[in-house]
Amino acid sequence: MTFPLRHKNNRKSFKHFEQNKKELILKGEKDRMKKIRIVLFCVLSLLAIALAGNVTAYNAAYSHTDYLSSTVPTIDGTYAQGPDWLESGTQTFGTNGIFRDEWTFTPVAYCMFIETTDSTNDPGDYWVVTFDSTTDGGATEPNGGAAPQTDDYMLKVTGHGATATTQWYKGNGTGWNPVASPSAANFQSAQALAASPKIATPHYGLEIFVEKTNTDLGTVIMGYNWASFVGYYDAHTGGNGNQTWPPASATPPGNPNVPNSWGYIPYAFNANPTPDVPENFAIVTVLALSLVAAIGAVLLRKARTSLKP
Numbered sequence: 001m002t003f004p005l006r007h008k009n010n011r012k013s014f015k016h017f018e019q020n021k022k023e024l025i026l027k028g029e030k031d032r033m034k035k036i037r038i039v040l041f042c043v044l045s046l047l048a049i050a051l052a053g054n055v056t057a058y059n060a061a062y063s064h065t066d067y068l069s070s071t072v073p074t075i076d077g078t079y080a081q082g083p084d085w086l087e088s089g090t091q092t093f094g095t096n097g098i099f100r101d102e103w104t105f106t107p108v109a110y111c112m113f114i115e116t117t118d119s120t121n122d123p124g125d126y127w128v129v130t131f132d133s134t135t136d137g138g139a140t141e142p143n144g145g146a147a148p149q150t151d152d153y154m155l156k157v158t159g160h161g162a163t164a165t166t167q168w169y170k171g172n173g174t175g176w177n178p179v180a181s182p183s184a185a186n187f188q189s190a191q192a193l194a195a196s197p198k199i200a201t202p203h204y205g206l207e208i209f210v211e212k213t214n215t216d217l218g219t220v221i222m223g224y225n226w227a228s229f230v231g232y233y234d235a236h237t238g239g240n241g242n243q244t245w246p247p248a249s250a251t252p253p254g255n256p257n258v259p260n261s262w263g264y265i266p267y268a269f270n271a272n273p274t275p276d277v278p279e280n281f282a283i284v285t286v287l288a289l290s291l292v293a294a295i296g297a298v299l300l301r302k303a304r305t306s307l308k309p
């Protein structure tokens, strides 16, 4: 008579075992899903951080190559044709703005010339150039930011003539602090009202020289590659106002106070292969090659004529 009871118990315990088994499977499934969710979360977080870093360090839609020059230009505010800017590359900005730049080995320097058609002398006219640098410099990529960081710099030259001011600024994490200029050996600038090969009528131009290895402002002012904002403001009524690179119409809008909005400046280990101004050297070379070709053609014609019966 005990068998039915045992049988009943066995059925009960089997049911219980099945229940436990189901619960264990469900728990295992839950744990597995939990692990997958954690791994997914980590992967997505890393991806988001990587994307954020790439997207916001500078505006990749604006890039300008800094070419190598064999000559350091004479810093006098003018663009005289000759070897000074022969190997440079240009970048247009705004309605009529042009900047050109180049780097040199000896000394290790960055040189720049900025011009627009502005010819009116207004105390409120100004040039501005920013540099997104890093503490390590060298090949370290610009590190951007929503506000100027302590490894970012800005040069602002306001007005013209004897009353003109030249001011460097260093980022502080939220804005800019004015700082003393680097030493004369490491930084020179000059402006002039003069014609240039690109703009025939006399206009204001600014020429600058920065020694690239100096740390007068705390870190190098720029590494091998960096990001910049370049602008010129014409305060004259009816003038061209603010012309900038990247422009205010860019996404994000070009803004000297937002490193994330600046354009990228990678370097090249060669001169500009397609200079935009036919310099004296280039003209002489073209003339010499043309002369050689002409002499060759004459000699060939003579040779053909003498061979005729």
Ligand SMILES: [Ca+2]
Residues within 6 Å of the ligand: 073, 074, 075, 076, 077, 078, 079, 080, 084, 207
């Ligand atoms: Ca010059």
Ligand SMILES: [Ca+2]
Residues within 6 Å of the ligand: 118, 119, 120, 121, 122, 125, 234, 235, 236, 239
């Ligand atoms: Ca002006």
Ligand SMILES: [Ca+2]
Residues within 6 Å of the ligand: 132, 133, 134, 142, 143, 144, 149, 151, 152
């Ligand atoms: Ca920086």
